[in-house]
Amino acid sequence: MLPERKRNLLEDSSVDLNDTILTQRLEAVSPCRVLVVDDDDLVRARLGALLRMADYEVESAASGHDAIRIMSAKHCQILLTDWQMPDMDGLSLCRLVRAEPADSYVYVLMLSVRDSKQDLLTGLAAGADDYVAKSAPIEEILARLEVARRITHVEKSLRSSNRENRRLAVTDALTGAYNLRYLMKNLPRELARSQRYGHALALLSCDIDRFKQINDGFGHEAGNDLLQAFVARTESCIRKSSDWIARVGGDEFLVVLPETDVAGAGRVAEKLRKVFARTPVPTHAGAINFTASIGITAVEAQHDIKSAANLDDLLRAADRGLYASKKLGGNHATASGVIISKSKMNIKKGGSNGIN
């Protein structure tokens, strides 16, 4: 069922939009905002009324400066602008829109009484995507706007796909944690930032205890459920704004804690250890209890002491801590400090801050 406004438009003898494809487009495409810029109030009103009937959201501006102000407040997919206007003309407006970086593309359609080939070329050269004379039939103006709507819709879809692809490229598909690629790119940055500003940086190297047996005993689906629960529980215990987790192997994860010293990391590790062990995970094979071993390491650089830590040192230290926790039978968090005074620290089994 077409909305009333659209029915009116299709029935309107002066605007022949009774085209199946066009109608389908009008139905399918989400609301599209058009900014009508013209110094003539009646022209703005007439165009605005026509566009609303064609299901566009309409904003209007009496000058180029008005247009810029509106566009900085809300995104308009299409800019329908006159050429000759006081203060800022349509060409300058076009150039300004093209010069400003925007989150989404703005399709510019120039609408002018100037209708020579040279005018058209000048408009396009200024950054307009299309150019139509005011003397063109209203149907043509609407048809060109429909093209603009299609193009902005496609651009939005592409942008959204790109964003999703970028996310998938750095995300582990099973758990939603970051993947190894993300880790290898961003951990060096975290370390560099910590060294530049003399801030602490901690890492937790985590491994689910006896994961292979769980996988073999309960099946891969249950194992996958466990991995997902592991990440979800970890994410519930770390700061969303700065901390992050990456999956580095089958059941191995690295939790990165910027601005966190070894004591803070120890508290996080202990919290994680408890959260993992507290309640069983509902899986395809029933509820399963699990524990994890954690290795802790941290760079505790201070402003007056230049940290000499490198990434390999840091990862090796975290692995040493993890290995120590495993040797203690699992369900342990063991610190293996790298830099500054404390070279080797251990957290007792089940203990809170028992750093040796």
Add this chain to the structure above:
Amino acid sequence: MGSIKRRPRKAPVAEVAEDGFENLRHAFQARLESERVHFVSLSAALARAEENPSWIFEDLQFRAHRLQGGASIFEVDDVARAAHALEEAAVCASKSRADNTDEKVWAALVTLVQLMGNNQGAAAATAASVTA
């Protein structure tokens, strides 16, 4: 890139009652009347301006340009064409520093004023027949 050429359209008065834009059309008709008065005043000023009519050419150019845009969007094509002719004539006269007897300007001005008057009459007749 498609055509930007002018295309013939239906007579505007026949559409008044059809497309649901009556209020805007009435507002535009009122503007046509007001602009017609301005053009008549400017023609009187042009007739008197024997020494320096350039400001009148510029005013004619500005008003004709604006009128052409409005008339195009409101599909009053004959007025839009006449306004375009006046704008071009005024630009030429301005560039060539023509005097106040420039034939092209006068011809375009007279045509436009007459058309605007006719348009008013036609619009009034349509409105009267709709009311009746």
